[in-house]
Amino acid sequence: MEERTEISSLGEFGLIDHLTRNNETRNSSTLLSVGDDAAIIDHFGRQTVISTDMLVEGIHFDLQYTPLKHLGYKSVVVNISDIYAMNATPTQILLSIAISNKFSVEALNEFYEGVYYACEKYQVDLVGGDTTSSQKGFVISITAVGEVAPNSYVKRSTANVNDLICVSGDLGGAFLGLTLLEREKKIFTETGAQPDLENRAYIVGRLLKPEARKDVIEYFAAHDILPTSMIDISDGLSSDLLHLCKQSDVGCVIYEDKLPLNEESKEFAYTLELDPTACALSGGEDYELLFTVAQGDYEKIIANNGLSIVGYITEPEAGKHIITRGGNEYQLVAQGWNHIK
Amino acid sequence: MEERTEISSLGEFGLIDHLTRNNETRNSSTLLSVGDDAAIIDHFGRQTVISTDMLVEGIHFDLQYTPLKHLGYKSVVVNISDIYAMNATPTQILLSIAISNKFSVEALNEFYEGVYYACEKYQVDLVGGDTTSSQKGFVISITAVGEVAPNSYVKRSTANVNDLICVSGDLGGAFLGLTLLEREKKIFTETGAQPDLENRAYIVGRLLKPEARKDVIEYFAAHDILPTSMIDISDGLSSDLLHLCKQSDVGCVIYEDKLPLNEESKEFAYTLELDPTACALSGGEDYELLFTVAQGDYEKIIANNGLSIVGYITEPEAGKHIITRGGNEYQLVAQGWNHIK
Numbered sequence: 001m002e003e004r005t006e007i008s009s010l011g012e013f014g015l016i017d018h019l020t021r022n023n024e025t026r027n028s029s030t031l032l033s034v035g036d037d038a039a040i041i042d043h044f045g046r047q048t049v050i051s052t053d054m055l056v057e058g059i060h061f062d063l064q065y066t067p068l069k070h071l072g073y074k075s076v077v078v079n080i081s082d083i084y085a086m087n088a089t090p091t092q093i094l095l096s097i098a099i100s101n102k103f104s105v106e107a108l109n110e111f112y113e114g115v116y117y118a119c120e121k122y123q124v125d126l127v128g129g130d131t132t133s134s135q136k137g138f139v140i141s142i143t144a145v146g147e148v149a150p151n152s153y154v155k156r157s158t159a160n161v162n163d164l165i166c167v168s169g170d171l172g173g174a175f176l177g178l179t180l181l182e183r184e185k186k187i188f189t190e191t192g193a194q195p196d197l198e199n200r201a202y203i204v205g206r207l208l209k210p211e212a213r214k215d216v217i218e219y220f221a222a223h224d225i226l227p228t229s230m231i232d233i234s235d236g237l238s239s240d241l242l243h244l245c246k247q248s249d250v251g252c253v254i255y256e257d258k259l260p261l262n263e264e265s266k267e268f269a270y271t272l273e274l275d276p277t278a279c280a281l282s283g284g285e286d287y288e289l290l291f292t293v294a295q296g297d298y299e300k301i302i303a304n305n306g307l308s309i310v311g312y313i314t315e316p317e318a319g320k321h322i323i324t325r326g327g328n329e330y331q332l333v334a335q336g337w338n339h340i341k
Numbered sequence: 342m343e344e345r346t347e348i349s350s351l352g353e354f355g356l357i358d359h360l361t362r363n364n365e366t367r368n369s370s371t372l373l374s375v376g377d378d379a380a381i382i383d384h385f386g387r388q389t390v391i392s393t394d395m396l397v398e399g400i401h402f403d404l405q406y407t408p409l410k411h412l413g414y415k416s417v418v419v420n421i422s423d424i425y426a427m428n429a430t431p432t433q434i435l436l437s438i439a440i441s442n443k444f445s446v447e448a449l450n451e452f453y454e455g456v457y458y459a460c461e462k463y464q465v466d467l468v469g470g471d472t473t474s475s476q477k478g479f480v481i482s483i484t485a486v487g488e489v490a491p492n493s494y495v496k497r498s499t500a501n502v503n504d505l506i507c508v509s510g511d512l513g514g515a516f517l518g519l520t521l522l523e524r525e526k527k528i529f530t531e532t533g534a535q536p537d538l539e540n541r542a543y544i545v546g547r548l549l550k551p552e553a554r555k556d557v558i559e560y561f562a563a564h565d566i567l568p569t570s571m572i573d574i575s576d577g578l579s580s581d582l583l584h585l586c587k588q589s590d591v592g593c594v595i596y597e598d599k600l601p602l603n604e605e606s607k608e609f610a611y612t613l614e615l616d617p618t619a620c621a622l623s624g625g626e627d628y629e630l631l632f633t634v635a636q637g638d639y640e641k642i643i644a645n646n647g648l649s650i651v652g653y654i655t656e657p658e659a660g661k662h663i664i665t666r667g668g669n670e671y672q673l674v675a676q677g678w679n680h681i682k
Contacts, residue, residue, distance in 0.1 A: 031388065039391050047372065048382040048389055052469055052484055054437040058476040096395040096482050128393055130482075135399040139475070141437050141482035143393055 005105035015131055018105065022116060023126050027091045030125045039092065039127035046147040051082035057137035065181045065195075068107055070208045071140075072114025078234065079142040080122055081212040081287045085232035086155075087220065088148035092127045093119070096141040098134035122214060152226065154291070159229035159248035163292035163313040166227075166301055168216045170260040171237055172276060175283025176268050177207030202264040210287045216307070223300045230291035238281045239334040240290050242320060251318040254311030254332070257325050281322070282335035346446035356472055359446065363457060364467050368432045371466045380468035382433055387488040392423035398478035406522045406536070409448055411549040413455025416481050419575065421463055422553040422628045424487035426573035428495040428561065431487040431553075433468045434460070438482075439475035463555060493567065495632070500570035500589035504633035506652040507568075507642055509557045511601040512578055513617060516624025517609050518548030543605040551628045557648070564641045571632035579622040580675040581631055583661060592659040595652030595673070598666050622663070623676035 010018055030039070055061060055075055063071075080090040095115060099108070119126055124144070180203060184195035197204055213232075220227065229248055233240045237259070245252050259280045269276040292313055293301060301307050320332040351359055371382060382389070396416055398404060404412075421431040436456060440449070460467055465485070521544060525536035538545055554573075561568065570589055574581045578600070586593050600621045610617040633654055634642060642648050661673040 043384045043389050045385065048384050048486075050380050050382060050391075050433070050435065050469065050484070050486060052435040052437050052471055052482070054439055054471045054473050054480075054482060056439045056473055056475050056480070059439075059474045092391070094391065094393040094484060096393050098395055098397045098400075098480060128391065130393055130395045132395050132397055133400045134397050134478075134480070136477045137475075139395075139397070139439060139480050141393070141395060141471075143391070143435060143484040145389075145391060 003106055006101075008101070010105065015105070015108075020126070024119075025125050026119075026123050027125050030092060030127055039094070043147055045150075047150055047153060049083050049086045049088040049146040049148055049153060050143065051079060052141065052143040053079045053082070055140040055142075057139065062181075062185070063138070064185055066208060068110040069114035069117070072111040072116075073118045073209055074114070075140050075142050076115055076118035076122070076124070077210050077212045078285075078287060079144040080124060080146070081210075081232045081234070083144050083146035084212050084214060084217050085230050085289060086146070086148065086153045087217060087227065087230060088146040088153055089217070090122060090124045090144050090146040092125045092145040094128040094143040095126060096130040096132075098132045098139040100134050100136055100138070103138065122212065154227045154230040155247075156229055156231050156244050157247035159244060159250050159292040159313050160294070161250060161313055161315055163228050163294055164298060164301065164309050165241070165252060165254060165290070165292055165311040165313060166307055166309050167233070167237065167260060167288055167290050168213050168307055169286065169288040170262040170265065171233070171281075171286050171288060172269070172279030172283040173203045173206035173262055173265045174210060174285035174287075175236075175279050176265050176272075176274075177203035177205070178285070179272065179274075180204065180268065181207065199264070200268065202262060203268060207285065210285065212287060213289045216289050219304055223303075225293060225297055225300050227291035227293050230289060233286050233288045233290050234284055236282045236284045236335065237290065238332050239284075242332060242334050244290065244292070245313075245320055248313070249316050251314035251316050252311055252320050252332070253314055253318075254322050256322060258308060258310040260308040260310075281332075344447055347442070349442070351446065356446070356449075361467070365460075366466050367460075367464050368466050371433060371468055380433065380435070382468070382486060384488055386491075388491055388494060390424050390427045390429040390487040390489055390494060391484065392420060393482065393484040394420045394423070396481040396483075398480065403522075403526070404479070405526055407549060409451040410455035410458070412481075413452040413457075414459045414550055415455070416483050417456055417459035417463070417465070418551050418553045419626075419628060420483040420485040421465060421487070422573045422575070424485050425553050425555060425558050426571050426630060427487070427489065428493060428558060428568065428571060429487040429489035430558070431463060431465045431485050433466045433486040435469040435484045436467060436481070437471040437473075439473045439480040441475050441477055441479070444479065463553065495568050495571040496588075497570055497572050497585050498588035500585060500591050500633040500654050501635070502591055502654055502656055504569050504635055504654040505639060505642065505650050506582070506593060506595060506631070506633055506654060507648055507650050508574070508578065508601060508629055508631050509554050509648055510627065510629040511603040511606065512574070512622075512627050512629060513610070513620030513624040514544045514547035514603055514606045515551060515626035515628075516577075516620050517606050517613075517615075518544035518546070519626070520613065520615075521545065521609065522548065541605070541609065543603060544609055548626065551626065553628060554630050557630050560645055564644075566634060566638050566641055568632035568634050571630060574627050574629045574631050575625055577623045577625045577676065578631065579673050580625075583673060583675050585631065585633070586654075586661055589654075590657050592655035592657050593652055593661050593673070594655055594659075595663050597663060599649060599651040601649040601651075622673075
């Protein structure tokens with residue numbers, strides 16, 4: 001029989017002690033960590049970057065098909081992805097959770113296992129947080145702090161006309177993973193049939209265990225690339241590119257045949273009679289980086305197989321367009337994920 | 342008829358634009374604020390302090406008697422209180438909310454009015470956050486960032502034997518305010534009778550609109566006082582003093598007749614046949630500062646009418662005790678608020 005320890009048996013402070021017992025400090029800038037009113041971070045000579053995200057059960061994740069360990073990992077990743085999207089290096093996180101009494105200590109352990117695994121992988125320190133009850137469901141709030149050399153941070157609002165539009169990795173996978181898991185959940189609910197995830201490891205992984213593009217930021221640093229603007233793709237390429245264009249007051253053209261798609265994603269899209277391009281444009285949660293560079297950086301970008309040039313920035317009057325394989329031009333529209341319904 | 346705008350009519354990004362339209366930047370260290378993946382804070386030559394809190398409807402607040410404007414104000418105050426408790430000055434906050442569709446834009450406006458009012462009063466900048474749906478109720482997560490001159494921060498773990506134990510303001514008021522509002526809510530539910538809050542403005546205010554003790558930190562700076570340890574009183578004096586002693590590995594003695602009580606609090610406690618001392622020891626949410634100073638600072642502390650010396654730090658073997666008015670000695674026990682039930 002599975003062990004179940006009631007959270008109430010530990011009490012709030014016992015729970016905090018328990019959850020942070022293996023917490024390690026990795027950054028010398030972490031002067032004071034969990035256990036006081038606040039954490040102390042030393043950032044002499046660097047600029048501090050800070051971002052926060054909230055994940056709500058039933059809105060952002062479904063525990064019927066989301067292992068808690070993956071959820072802990074993903075909670076960290078989606079937040080530090082925002083720090084990388086500033087061309088900065090995440091250094092610390094704070095994690096708050098609200099939990100109903102349906103969760104056992106063992107369940108929370110699993111969640112924190114994922115959190116700590118992500119902290120180790122991305123070399124960030126968990127330095128604080130809050131732990132409380134919820135009336136219903138699981139709510140996670142993460143704040144990430146990062147550092148960047150003075151004035152090396154990259155905003156959304158500074159793309160220039162004629163800049164190249166680039167994306168890392170491939171797009172649409174997380175959306176297809178979600179579509180698959182929702183389908184299998186429905187089948188399981190209706191018929192009791194076990195989920196069929198064979199040959200679908202890639203898209204399921206894209207949804208449940210995304211990675212933040214630390215390697216891309218490191219590539220920029222190693223090759224002296226300073227993007228002119230950057231954003232992480234959480235709502236879908238269209239939606240996030242429209243944000244970037246709006247904040248930079250520019251237009252854009254992207255090319256359907258340049259959009260990076262994974263083979264498994266494409267193949268699964270076809271089995272669902274979905275257009276892989278639509279999935280790439282509108283599917284959220286890929287956590288890839290969308291950025292612009294000056295044309296002079298062209299060679300440096302194409303030298304990296306993991307980066308794709310998908311279009312270029314235009315005058316604002318030119319609008320925001322996609323040119324299809326057939327040569328037709330359509331207006332780009334936001335159909336990204338929208339967590340406010 | 343009251344206006345009601347559905348949040349869905351704005352969309353997530355429209356909602357964020359709407360909620361941050363009057364957001365001002367007050368600190369020169371705020372290099373980049375709301376509207377990008379992350380905020381940028383410049384902290385050259387200062388140390389960064391960061392803390393986070395989560396407030397959950399039905400656990401931390403009851404909207405039946407909590408005006409949303411007060412709730413917004415309090416959400417900021419409880420979080421920056423943690424920054425002051427480090428002897429630091431809060432400079433920025435990030436605010437995330439999860440809301441169900443029962444909330445209208447007008448309701449959120451009220452909440453944010455309180456948030457911005459607190460930002461103005463305490464001179465902090467709102468620099469980021471997240472806005473999402475909840476399945477049920479209102480969840481608020483706030484992260485505060487502050488700065489402190491190098492190594493001037495004050496921890497919980499550094500109290501020394503023979504130090505004086507001090508508290509700011511008075512204690513137990515917020516607990517009595519809560520008791521009153523819960524009683525009036527029950528009466529209203531059962532009989533429909535309107536709440537009777539006459540002559541109870543002080544204790545109701547202590548609960549619904551607490552203040553953070555910025556003035557105490559400023560007094561320390563102006564009079565060259567560096568407390569040896571400090572914590573804010575959110576769980577009750579007993580519970581928070583036990584934390585401080587545990588983390589400092591010391592014991593303590595406090596005196597019942599030294600505990601600062603407000604007249605209205607005392608009087609209301611008597612009408613309820615509650616012991617005002619018990620309210621002061623175990624009532625949470627007063628957000629006063631509990632700190633220790635070396636004996637040499639005695640004159641500087643008593644010169645401030647808003648500060649009380651309530652006892653002193655002892656060797657750890659001496660235990661943690663309270664001496665009553667009658668001269669009896671009891672062990673101090675934590676009966677603070679516990680949000681994990």
